[in-house]
Amino acid sequence: MKEGKTTNRIARLFCIILCISVIMVTLTGCYDNREIEDLAYVVAIGIDEADNNMFNLTFQTAVPKSITTGEGETTDIKTFKTDNFISGFRKTGRYLSKKINLSHTKIIVVSEKIAKRGLLPFLNGLQNYMELRPNVNIIVSANGAKNYIESLQPKLSSSPTKFYDMMFKSYQTDFRVPSSQLGDYLYRTHSSGSQPVAIYTDVDNSVIDSKKPETDKPEEEADKGKKNMSVKGLAVFNGDKMIGSLDSAETSIYALMTGSIDNIKLEVRDPLDERYKILSNVSKDRSSNTSVQVYGNKPEINIDLNLHADVEAVQSNINYSDPAKLQKVQKEYEDYIKNEMNSLLTKTSYECKSDIFGFGQIAKKNYMTISQWDKVKWHEIFPNAIYRIRVSMTVSGQQ
Amino acid sequence: MRNNEGFGSWEAICLLINMIFVQVILYFPKDASVMGGSAGWIIPIAVTIIAYIYFAIATGFYRQHGNLDLLEISEKSAGRICKIIVGLLAALLLILLEVSLLGEYAHSLKIVSLDKSPLAYILILFLVGMAAAAYYGIEVVARISAFIVPICIIGFILITIGVIPEYNTDNLFPILGKGVDSIINGSTVSLHIFSPLLLIFFMIPFFKRRNLNRVGYLSITISGLIMFWSTLSFLLTYPYEMAVGKKIPIYQMARLIEIGDYVQRVESVFVLVFSLSSVLYMGALFTFIIHIIAKTLDLDRHQPIILPIAIIIYSMTFFKKGLPFHLPGSQMTNILCILALLLPIIVLIIGSIKKVDSENEGGQNYE
């Protein structure tokens, strides 16, 4: 009986010690426990140049609406001067009362000067920082990152985050700019077969804000500085340095060639009436392909585009439903696209010397091992490329 | 109602698949791309074929041993000394495997979800799971893996299917990657993935002998398929230049999934799958270690040695701090794991030389 009591006591002591250690572990152990409202969610990051080799980092954080006051969601923009990126984050702790969390960042804006200097140190550091998602968009702004962020007024929806989501989806369909996301960008920087692109924005004086009739105050000095920025086209990179840009017409041809967008709305001069244009919806047929052969030092690139256009609007009153007239439209389109492609290819391969189309990826198919491919040094022989372009188009008339 | 505790072949298959599955989702695609470049997907095929050959050789020796596991064979063939040597050697190899993998998993868990907690804290949580698994014994662990492992595999397949819009067949070219010899080199080194196969031979008393072939071949086939599919989808998504820098391949792939407007941020599925299967794997391995030690030393109950060995493993994990992070990739671990696979063959060869009969045939011993 006594033995039973001793083992019982030992068992009870053991259980008590176990319980105490469990309580200690659970109460002190939640190291990573961060309440939702303790974090500041940064929606946009901007990188600008400052004097002395320092950078101006701009953070746009979202301020959620509170139930009691009933305001909508707003954002808060702050700029800090630091000399490298990582310490910039630490500095924000001094200014904001909450801890920064990058997991909901939507865009990174870089000013053109920094893009010309080289982006890779920033992006490499950011990519290993696991919080940033690979679908963050990269935007190069000709007028400075801070101005771009400040000029984005979320007017069409009440929450800035939704605004950003919608903005890039609309870019894809309406503004003919393929998205340039962090994952894609890094993929192309490291891949030996293609070069990265990013969205390029600049001041657009053709957009005018109409004044609200209620406010009769004279326009203040600060307002004049806020210009409207819009998407101009694409910024072309070689490695991580920006070397040129494409405007919007060239961007649409680029999108057509690389197939990242399904339908492009192209307009062309009306062949039967010089004053007006014809708008149609051009889509690429699946049978179009590109092939690359490398002969010694010169790659030979054959591009074969089969396109199909649906005529949507004719500005003049000419009826385009009979086949003879459609032939003329077809020839007009073919010539137009061929010319545009020629000029675009000349610009990118001979002037910018960077393969943003991804021809290198297709050239890789000719080789068996990686060492053979490395010997070819695609990026150096690309400027010697000879192109053979063939465009064939079928046009279907309007209903 | 049933007199002998046992588990069926499906449970054994799931237990083995889980062991290989966890390594696959953690670092195998990245290693395959380092070793083979863009042709890394050939490596799983080669490794599976080698594993088939190995298993065929091993079961070839097994025909007359009946229901005995490795320890009993070694005892019957060369006496108790041999059994103790074999048992302790096997336990030591498994402890080394467990220690290296435990450090790796805890570190990966830190990257994926809990990044501020100290490593010691995460290891304690792992240990709680392992100790609980070892307390209940092998049969219970096998039973729960029968329904947990299919769930994990389905989650994994969903992730790799969701990434299909990001596939780009150009990433697979050049076809032969770094060259044929580096592929062959990579395949032989990767054989350490299959080192948990050693455990089949310890599990035999629990399921019927005639199922041995079926269990072994089916588990090698399914795990080979999983390896191949994960490496293929990883290489299709990332070009080989980027692939070598991705630390946890399937996690990075899960971040890319963006179907429509709302199916995004699917990493939560990955974190759940990974945590469940890694804790289950560690628990199962630990249970086997305890079982082998208890059987080698002829202990009655295996519960008392759980706590000491758990503490030993816990402290051994901290020795690895000085060594480079990715221990399973280092040469020494690879050689050890391949040794682990050779051990059963050696014992079986000795056993068949001494012509050991199984218990069912009257237990005649030729010593």
Next chain:
Amino acid sequence: MDGLEYAYTADTKKWEHRNVGEPNSETVIRGPQEAFNEQIRANTALLRKILKDKDLTIKGLTIGTRSNTPCAVMYIRDIANESLVREVLKRVKSIKVDYIFDSGELEQLLEDSTFLTAPQIFATERPDTVARMLAQGNIAVILDGSPYVLVMPATITEYLSTPEDINIRFPYVNFIRMIRIIGVIIALLLPGLYIAVTNYHQEMIPTNLLFAIEASREIVPFPTVIEIIIMEFSFELIREAGIRVPGAIGSTIGIVGGLILGQAAVSANLVSPILIIVVAITALGSFSIPSFSMSFSIRIIRFAYIILGSIAGFFGIALGLLLNSLLLASSKSFGVPFLTPFGPITNGKYSDKIMRKPMWKQEKRPDYLNTKDIIKQPEVSRGWTRSDEGEAGGEDNEE
């Protein structure tokens, strides 16, 4: 009496007892509406009425040295397994207590493991459930004075199915089962997952939802864990109190408690509204569990998941799942593992695991019971599907 010249008159008393009424806790829509009452003779008569099998055996015993409560053990002699019968009889006969009043006490004296949260003996007050389980090969124990009959052995599938499952058609059954399984998972895991996601893995919430949650949590003074524990605890309190409130006010208290308490708590900024929804859905899930004791066990384990989720996020939940499965898988009910048929995956076409096969496909009894006769129906149990001429009308199905 024959052979005697006198007669005896005796005054026999009849105990007052309740009539056979409707089941209180296990209501179904389609199925018989009779329930056991406290008289042992009436209960056995109900079972005999349903199972007119000549092999239905009743063994009568008395339990309790002072109370001498009659008890009956029922089984079907050529279906039930011999060793199971012996084990049950051995356990019942070896109970030595003074007084025993209710089958609940008997259950606690007979069960394998007292401290496990999952119940191991199935208690029901419907005779048709007991009859079905006897026909499968289980054994029933009836105690005088208690309307709940104990059936053993019990595995997890018994606790997750209602008698209605068998009576309604194939598509409806599987739909209801899916909803019930989702309800069980929600009742167990939803609060834990909510805490794990909002405290540890904020990057997994879509941005808009994140800001909605953050906005509602700004003004709440407690951390999320305390909030959840307060709300869950008060909900359990409401549930417990609601049992004792007299009938007329009873249902209103539920609505009053839920709505007003929750609404008042939100307006007083004590809890956030999202949390109220989480707790409400959890409660709904726990109401969908058919068995009373199983829902208790799930309510208890839910608190453990909340604590684990707040310690280590998803990893804690995974750990909790592992420990829970280990506990359940290692427990046995009269030698049958609790998680059959998921634990040891038994062979044999047991057709009632998660999805239920159609009625005419249920050919075998569950083989974990090791019954003597495993075939319930031959392969073609609907004779009218066979194409033989000259048969008008159908034949009876063999059972």
